[in-house]
Amino acid sequence: MWFIMSEERELFSIMVTSGTEEKLIALATITNGAIAMDYDVHIFLAFWGTHAFRKGAPDHFPVSIEGQPYEELMRKNMKEKGLGNWRAALKKAKESGNVKIIACSNMIPLFDIPEDDFSDLVDEISGIASYIEAATKAKANILI
Numbered sequence: 001m002w003f004i005m006s007e008e009r010e011l012f013s014i015m016v017t018s019g020t021e022e023k024l025i026a027l028a029t030i031t032n033g034a035i036a037m038d039y040d041v042h043i044f045l046a047f048w049g050t051h052a053f054r055k056g057a058p059d060h061f062p063v064s065i066e067g068q069p070y071e072e073l074m075r076k077n078m079k080e081k082g083l084g085n086w087r088a089a090l091k092k093a094k095e096s097g098n099v100k101i102i103a104c105s106n107m108i109p110l111f112d113i114p115e116d117d118f119s120d121l122v123d124e125i126s127g128i129a130s131y132i133e134a135a136t137k138a139k140a141n142i143l144i
Contacts, residue, residue, distance in 0.1 A: 009098065012039040013138035015131060016049035020064045021086070022074070023144050024052055028089035030142070035097030042138070044131035045122070046104040049144070050113065053103060053122050059085045090121060102126050 012034040016027055027043070034041050045053055052061060063071045077083075093099050103118050103125045115125060135141045 009038055009040045010139040011042060011134060011137050013042045013044070013131070013134045013141040014144060015044045015046060015135075015142070016144045017047045018064075018144055019048035019050075019052045019061055020067070021061045021071075022063055022067050023049075024061060024086040025089075027144050028086040028093065030144075031093045031099060032089060034140075035093050035099065039139070040098040041093070041100070042131075042134035043099065043101045044104065044134070045101065046107060050103050050107045050111065050118075053101070053119050054113065054117050055119050057119065059087050087121070094121065100124075102130055104128065104131075 031041050101122050103122050105125050105127045107113060108115060
């Protein structure tokens, strides 16, 4: 298994294929919620989701097309209310609970990503089998 689960904790699995701002905020929010509910969390990064976890990636990304009419309001309210950003919230989740983030090894040749180009949030690089293993054992499995 990719990390040692305690006897009491169940697994929550998330596949991240999007790198838009609101999807990354959703990832951080769901991860923190799962940790608060005493789940172990397995996050598997693929496609556009990998780019947000590269070294030097910005803290903020474009929003999706459907979110564009609300982007200015969202960013204004986040700043005014001191909500921080998705990366800080995800770091907090990793510090307070059992969260494992895996980047898909197939994305390295697809996007010419050097293996050492992932941020310290990423715990390892592995193939789809690690996601399937976690997803089949998980109490809940979602796609972002």
